[in-house]
Amino acid sequence: MWDPATYLDHASLRARPFHDLLARVAARAPRRVVDLGCGPGTLTGILARRWPDAVVEAIDSAPEMVAAARARGIDARAGDVSEWRPGSDTDVVVCNAVLQWVPRHDRLLEDWMAALPSGAWLAVQVPANFDAPSHRIVRELAAEPRWAEDLAGVLRGEDAVHGPEGYATLLADAGCEVDAWSTTYLQRLDGPDPVLDWITGTALRPVRAVLDDARWESFRAELAPRLREAYPQRPDGTTWFPFRRVFVVARQV
Known part of the structure; x- marks a missing residue:
């Protein structure tokens, strides 16, 4: 949905x-x-x-x-x-x-x-941006043993568009x-986890669709620090x- x-x-x-x-x-x-x-x-x-x-x-x-x-x-x-x-x-x-x-x-x-x-x-x-860190990190996390079975084939790869x-x-x-x-x-995005918030409304929809509430929150919790590292916050709080x-x-x- x-x-x-x-x-x-x-x-x-x-x-x-x-x-x-x-x-x-x-x-x-x-x-x-x-x-x-x-x-x-x-x-x-x-x-x-x-x-x-x-x-x-x-x-x-x-x-x-x-x-x-x-x-x-x-x-x-x-x-x-x-x-x-x-x-x-x-x-x-x-x-x-x-x-x-x-x-x-x-x-x-x-x-x-x-x-x-x-x-x-x-x-x-x-x-x-399917080769950008925002998407690559999601695919890497989804391929880890804890998530691989649930998320196999769910995410699009770099060949999704020309x-x-x-x-x-x-x-x-x-x-x-x-x-x-x-x-x-x-x-220029605001907030503590702005990239995560951005992709939650689009790229993460297929992930949300197959995970129950608890596992969805767990996936987001694991993803958040990786995205913060890839997209560091500026001194003024923006990213x-x-x-x-x-x-x-x-x-x-």
Whole structure:
């Protein structure tokens, strides 16, 4: 399950890549705009305000996120991103921080682009920090004997996403105009265990899903000092957390 409140603990930092992604989409008057993986709907409203004449379609696989989005007035519905296909009037598809959860999403991107009408836009952003200490330390702990049986195959590896060139090549080969890039955001986090708090809302979800309450708290207790060592606190009580993300914007020609 997703916890919308935990996810929104760092709402402004999580929103920044969405704005940077959307800035490269030059659609003028789309008929339908789709937010795939809309989460709690906090960013979906931006799409409606930018394109007020478009039908905005919001989809998320987590019922608790759909409920949170609807509570904000977003007409969201539950759906599996891997099963979604664009309609003939879909002119913009935004998929922000979603495809890292979808294994083998290359084929999915190809299928979407093949189905989109001429001139349509696809905008994708994925976190690309699976080789960072924040994720590597989690995998190392999960592989230790105390946790290995419960957590075998639960966590994603460094191959969960491509780099910019990988996505650019995939979509250029599909006949699209492509703009791809990566950005490392140097995030300044507060609190005694800020990196642990950050990944609790995202990367640690699969761990939480398979552990009972007691073992979950034990896992976090073992993880916390390792993350504090990897990401030391500054004298002012804040912590630098570099976070790399990959972006790709493609236009169907």
